[in-house]
Amino acid sequence: MKFLVCISNVPDTTTKITFTPDNKEFNKTGVQFVINPWDEYALTRAIELKEAAGNGTVTVLNVGEADTEPNIRKALAIGADDAIRVNAAPQDAYFVAEQIAAIAKEGAYDVILMGKESIDYNGFQVHGMVGELLGIPTVAPAMKLDLSGNTATLEREIEGGKEIVTVNTPFVASCQQPMCEPRIPNMRGIMTARTKPLKVVPPVGEPARTTVAEFALPPKKQGVKLIPAESAGDLIKLLRNEAKVI
Amino acid sequence: MSVLVVVECADGEVKKSSLEVASYGAQVAAQLGTTATAIAVGEATEANLAKLGEQGITKVLYDAEPRLKEFVNNAYTKLIATASEQEQAKIIVLANSNIGAAVGSRLSVRLKASLATNVVELPKTDGGQFVVRRGAFSGKAFSDVVLGSDRKIIAVKKNSIEAKHEAGKTAEVASFTAQLSDADFADAPTQVVMQDQAGGVLLPEADKVVSGGRGMKGPENWNLIEDLAKALGAATACSKPVSDVDWRPHHEHVGQTGITVSPNLYIACGISGAIQHLAGVNSSKVIVVINKDPEAPFFKAADYGIVGDVFDVLPKLTAAVKELS
Numbered sequence: 160m161k162f163l164v165c166i167s168n169v170p171d172t173t174t175k176i177t178f179t180p181d182n183k184e185f186n187k188t189g190v191q192f193v194i195n196p197w198d199e200y201a202l203t204r205a206i207e208l209k210e211a212a213g214n215g216t217v218t219v220l221n222v223g224e225a226d227t228e229p230n231i232r233k234a235l236a237i238g239a240d241d242a243i244r245v246n247a248a249p250q251d252a253y254f255v256a257e258q259i260a261a262i263a264k265e266g267a268y269d270v271i272l273m274g275k276e277s278i279d280y281n282g283f284q285v286h287g288m289v290g291e292l293l294g295i296p297t298v299a300p301a302m303k304l305d306l307s308g309n310t311a312t313l314e315r316e317i318e319g320g321k322e323i324v325t326v327n328t329p330f331v332a333s334c335q336q337p338m339c340e341p342r343i344p345n346m347r348g349i350m351t352a353r354t355k356p357l358k359v360v361p362p363v364g365e366p367a368r369t370t371v372a373e374f375a376l377p378p379k380k381q382g383v384k385l386i387p388a389e390s391a392g393d394l395i396k397l398l399r400n401e402a403k404v405i
Numbered sequence: 406m407s408v409l410v411v412v413e414c415a416d417g418e419v420k421k422s423s424l425e426v427a428s429y430g431a432q433v434a435a436q437l438g439t440t441a442t443a444i445a446v447g448e449a450t451e452a453n454l455a456k457l458g459e460q461g462i463t464k465v466l467y468d469a470e471p472r473l474k475e476f477v478n479n480a481y482t483k484l485i486a487t488a489s490e491q492e493q494a495k496i497i498v499l500a501n502s503n504i505g506a507a508v509g510s511r512l513s514v515r516l517k518a519s520l521a522t523n524v525v526e527l528p529k530t531d532g533g534q535f536v537v538r539r540g541a542f543s544g545k546a547f548s549d550v551v552l553g554s555d556r557k558i559i560a561v562k563k564n565s566i567e568a569k570h571e572a573g574k575t576a577e578v579a580s581f582t583a584q585l586s587d588a589d590f591a592d593a594p595t596q597v598v599m600q601d602q603a604g605g606v607l608l609p610e611a612d613k614v615v616s617g618g619r620g621m622k623g624p625e626n627w628n629l630i631e632d633l634a635k636a637l638g639a640a641t642a643c644s645k646p647v648s649d650v651d652w653r654p655h656h657e658h659v660g661q662t663g664i665t666v667s668p669n670l671y672i673a674c675g676i677s678g679a680i681q682h683l684a685g686v687n688s689s690k691v692i693v694v695i696n697k698d699p700e701a702p703f704f705k706a707a708d709y710g711i712v713g714d715v716f717d718v719l720p721k722l723t724a725a726v727k728e729l730s
C-alpha cells in the first residue's frame with residue numbers, strides 16, 4: 160500500500176497573529192512554524208497502517224518554499240519513508256490541490272491522507288478538490304480509518320453524529336481526532352531522517368483562482384464586567400436585560 | 406444569471422444554518438439585481454420548503470429521490486451541479502458544514518468556480534471585484550478574498566449572518582430530477598449513527614453554549630453544566646483536556662483543534678482560556694467566564710465574569726434562569 164500524506168506548514172497554535180502594516184501579508188517575524196496539528200493524525204495513522212500491514216511506503220508531501228523543510232524532516236523523523244516538496248508558495252487551495260493531485264496520479268498512491276483543515280487558512284477544502292480532480296471519493300472529516308486489503312472503513316463526522324463509510328482504494332481522507340495518538344520523533348528517527356530522500360519538484364497546473372486582498376483582526380473586547388459571586392444570579396438579569404441574549 | 410442556494414434539511418425541517426444561507430443568497434441576489442433559487446437536500450416537506458419565501462427565496466427545487474435523504478457526496482455534487490446548469494447560476498451559496506464544504510469543494514473543481522469557505526459577511530461588489538470576508542487563523546483573524554472566476558461558490562459560516570424573516574411570503578416548490586444513477590450512490594454511507602440527543606441541543610447549531618474545563622474536576626460534576634444548559638436551552642461543550650481524558654465525548658471539544666463555535670452566548674466554567682481554546686470560541690457574541698482565579702487569561706476575552714467557585718456559582722445561575730420563566 161502506498162500512502163501519500165499531505166502536510167501543511169502553519170504557525171504554532173500559540174502564535175499571536177499580526178499582519179504587515181499594509182495588512183496584505185501575515186507577519187512571520189518571530190513565528191515558529193509547525194506541522195498542521197490535524198496533519199499529524201494523518202501521518203501517524205499512515206505509519207500505523209503501514210506497520211500493521213508489514214509492508215508499504217509513506218510519502219509526505221508539502222507544497223511550499225524551502226523554509227518548510229524543517230517540518231518535512233520532522234515528518235520523516237516521525238516515520239515517513241520519503242518526502243516530496245513542490246517548490247512554490249501555496250497560492251490558494253485550488254493551486255495546492257492541483258499539485259497534490261498531479262503527484263498522487265504520477266506516483267499511483269493508494270491512500271491519500273490529509274488533515275481536517277489547515278489552522279491558518281481554515282479552508283477545509285483541499286481534500287474535496289483533490290478527490291474531484293482525481294475522480295475518486297473523499298471522506299472528510301474522518302475520525303477513524305481501518306484498512307482490510309483494498310477496502311477501507313471510515314467513520315465520518317457529521318453534525319450530530321457519524322457515518323460509517325466503506326470505500327476502495329484509491330481514495331482521499333482528511334483526518335482528525337480521535338483517529339490515533341499523534342507520534343513525536345525519537346532520537347533514532349531524527350538521525351535517520353537526515354538521510355531519507357526529499358525530492359523537490361516544480362509546480363504544475365493553472366494559476367490560483369482566489370487572492371487575498373487584505374487581512375483584518377477581530378474588534379477588541381470592551382473589557383469584562385465582573386459580578387460578585389455572592390450575587391451570581393444578577394448575571395442572568397444582565398444577560399437578559401443588557402446583553403439581550405437570553 | 407441567478408444565485409443558487411443549497412438548503413440542508415433533516416427530519417422535514419430546514420436547518421437553522423440553512424435559513425441563514427438562504428437569507429445570504431437572497432441578499433446577494435438583490436445586490437446583483439437577480440433572484441435566488443434554492444435546491445433542497447435531505448428530508449424535507451413541501452410546506453417547509455415553501456416557507457423559504459420568508460428568507461427571500463423565489464423558487465425551491467426538490468428531487469424526491471429517496472436515496473437523497475442521507476448525504477452522499479457524489480450524488481449531492483451531481484444534483485447541485487445539474488441544478489446550477491439549469492438555473493445558469495453564477496453564484497452558489499451553501500453552509501460551511503460537513504455537507505456544504507464537502508460538496509462545495511468538489512463543485513468548485515467541476516464547475517471551474519472559485520471557492521471561499523468560512524465566509525462571515527455579505528460580499529462587496531463595488532469596484533468591479535467580488536470580495537468576501539472569511540474567518541482565518543482559526544478565529545484569530547479575517548481575510549478578505551477576491552473570487553476571480555466567472556462562477557463563485559460561497560460557504561457561509563454558521564451564526565455569522567442573521568436570517569431575515571418576512572412572515573407570510575412563500576416560494577414556489579418545483580420538482581426537479583438530476584437523473585441520478587446507481588453509480589452516483591456508490592459512496593453512500595453504509596450506516597448513519599446519530600448521537601443520543603435526549604432533548605439536548607446540537608453544539609454546531611446551538612446559539613447558546615455552556616462549556617466546562619478541567620476546573621469541573623471530573624465527569625461526575627457535569628450535571629452542573631447540564632442543568633444550566635437545559636435551563637437555558639443551550640448545548641454543552643468542553644475544553645480539549647476534558648475530552649482527551651474522556652470526561653466528555655470528542656464532538657464536544659471546542660477550540661483550534663476541535664470545533665469552532667460562534668453562538669450568541671458562550672459560558673465558560675473552570676476553563677483557563679488558553680489561546681488554542683479562545684481561537685474556537687472568540688467569535689461568540691457574548692462570552693461569560695466563571696473561574697476562581699482572577700488572573701485566568703479568559704477574563705481578558707470575556708464580556709461578563711464571575712470570580713468564584715463553579716460548584717457554588719453554577720447552581721445559583723441555574724436557579725436564576727428558572728426564576729426568569
Ligand SMILES: Cc1cc2nc3c(=O)[nH]c(=O)nc-3n(C[C@H](O)[C@H](O)[C@H](O)COP(=O)(O)OP(=O)(O)OC[C@H]3O[C@@H](n4cnc5c(N)ncnc54)[C@H](O)[C@@H]3O)c2cc1C
Pocket residue numbers: 165166167168195197198220221222223248249250251252253255272273274275276277278279280281282283284285286333369370371550
Ligand atoms: C505566502 C502565502 C500566501 C498565500 N496567499 C493566499 C491567497 O492569496 N489566497 C488564498 O486563498 N490562500 C493563500 N494562502 C493560503 C494557502 O494557499 C493555503 O495553504 C491553501 O489555501 C490551503 O489551505 P486551506 O486552509 O484551504 O487548506 P485545507 O483545505 O484547510 O487543508 C486541508 C489539508 O490539505 C493539506 N494541505 C493544505 N495545504 C497544503 C500544502 N501547502 N501542502 C501540502 N498539503 C497541504 C493538509 O493536509 C491540510 O490539513 C497563502 C499562503 C501562503 C503561505
Ligand SMILES: Cc1cc2nc3c(=O)[nH]c(=O)nc-3n(C[C@H](O)[C@H](O)[C@H](O)COP(=O)(O)OP(=O)(O)OC[C@H]3O[C@@H](n4cnc5c(N)ncnc54)[C@H](O)[C@@H]3O)c2cc1C
Pocket residue numbers: 172196617618619620621643644645646647658659660661662663674675676677678679680681682685695696697698701713714715716
Ligand atoms: C497543538 C495544541 C492544540 C490545542 N488545541 C486545543 C483546543 O482546540 N481546545 C482547547 O480547549 N485546548 C486546546 N489545547 C490545550 C490548551 O493549551 C489548554 O491546555 C487547555 O485549553 C486547558 O484546558 P482547561 O482550561 O480546561 O484546563 P486548565 O488550563 O487546567 O484550566 C482549569 C481552570 O479552571 C479553574 N478552576 C479550577 N477549579 C475551579 C473551581 N472550583 N471553580 C472555578 N474555576 C476553577 C482554574 O483556575 C483554571 O483556570 C491545545 C494545545 C496544543 C499544544
